[in-house]
Amino acid sequence: MTYVLGHNQYGKAEVRVVRIYRDADPHELVDYNVSVALQGDFTEAHTTGDQAKVLTTDACKNTVNALAKEHGDAARQPESFALALARHFVGDVPQVSVARVNIEAYQWDRAHETPHGFVRNGSYVRTTTVTVSDDGETVVSGLSGLTVLKTTDSEFHGFYQDKYTTLQPTNDRVMATEIKAQWLHSASENDWGASFVAVKDAITETFANAYSYALQHTLWEMGQAVLDAADSVAEVRFSCPNKHHFVIDLSPFGLDNPNEVFHADDRPYGLIEATIQRNEGPGNSAAFDPGQGW
Numbered sequence: 001m002t003y004v005l006g007h008n009q010y011g012k013a014e015v016r017v018v019r020i021y022r023d024a025d026p027h028e029l030v031d032y033n034v035s036v037a038l039q040g041d042f043t044e045a046h047t048t049g050d051q052a053k054v055l056t057t058d059a060c061k062n063t064v065n066a067l068a069k070e071h072g073d074a075a076r077q078p079e080s081f082a083l084a085l086a087r088h089f090v091g092d093v094p095q096v097s098v099a100r101v102n103i104e105a106y107q108w109d110r111a112h113e114t115p116h117g118f119v120r121n122g123s124y125v126r127t128t129t130v131t132v133s134d135d136g137e138t139v140v141s142g143l144s145g146l147t148v149l150k151t152t153d154s155e156f157h158g159f160y161q162d163k164y165t166t167l168q169p170t171n172d173r174v175m176a177t178e179i180k181a182q183w184l185h186s187a188s189e190n191d192w193g194a195s196f197v198a199v200k201d202a203i204t205e206t207f208a209n210a211y212s213y214a215l216q217h218t219l220w221e222m223g224q225a226v227l228d229a230a231d232s233v234a235e236v237r238f239s240c241p242n243k244h245h246f247v248i249d250l251s252p253f254g255l256d257n258p259n260e261v262f263h264a265d266d267r268p269y270g271l272i273e274a275t276i277q278r279n280e281g282p283g284n285s286a287a288f289d290p291g292q293g294w
């Protein structure tokens, strides 16, 4: 019996690197969690145990740290830092044919206008997934953990009924979600910082202002707003848990409750996911890190 090695990749996950720009006044900083995954000529490392072509994961970690200095300007934005890293691995390590770099960028706000004090802003994490191979480069930007809520202008009714359906239709509900969004750029040159702000604003502005007939409908509206806001974006993907807020029955206490007091349920939750793209077609799933890593 012979077997075949299927998809394989390796690298260093979650390298936590902070880069401070001391030449700036006030100081600036970026705070990254960088994961590198390499593919290439690594069959023998698995099938015979010969590690001659294996760039160590320790070296991958060292590369992240070194490029934070050597490519300090690129490191100012997660997308350009990920591009510098991925281009290095594919360009300088002959046996690497595909490099994928994922970065989570943690946000720090300046504290009380001091030149060197910061407060971690935990309201979202900025993300990027960059893939470089001989076939080209893809850059996906994103955010996760952005929790939003609206107190009205949200309905949900007219849904399919079967014998297990008990949900009551509503013309006025609280809608809340924790937005995870990723958007694919059509080129790997951009003003990444300005583009991120434009897309994030489009998402939050639309969530707040667009009248909603379902979370699905809101994803559609937000996706169109992203494509309107950023010409560089070819498609945007959302994964959004419906953070249900249930009106509590206060009648046992002789109280009415006209949508004022809610139970914020944490599970189970509806999970609504959609891709909104500029053109017909399958989109570019490969750019969105379908890699191993379950």
Ligand SMILES: O=c1[nH]c(=O)c2[nH]c(=O)[nH]c2[nH]1
Residues within 6 Å of the ligand: 156, 167, 213, 214, 215, 216, 242, 270
């Ligand atoms: O926006 C919603 N979409 C659904 O598909 C759904 N299903 C459900 O029970 N509540 C909701 N809300």
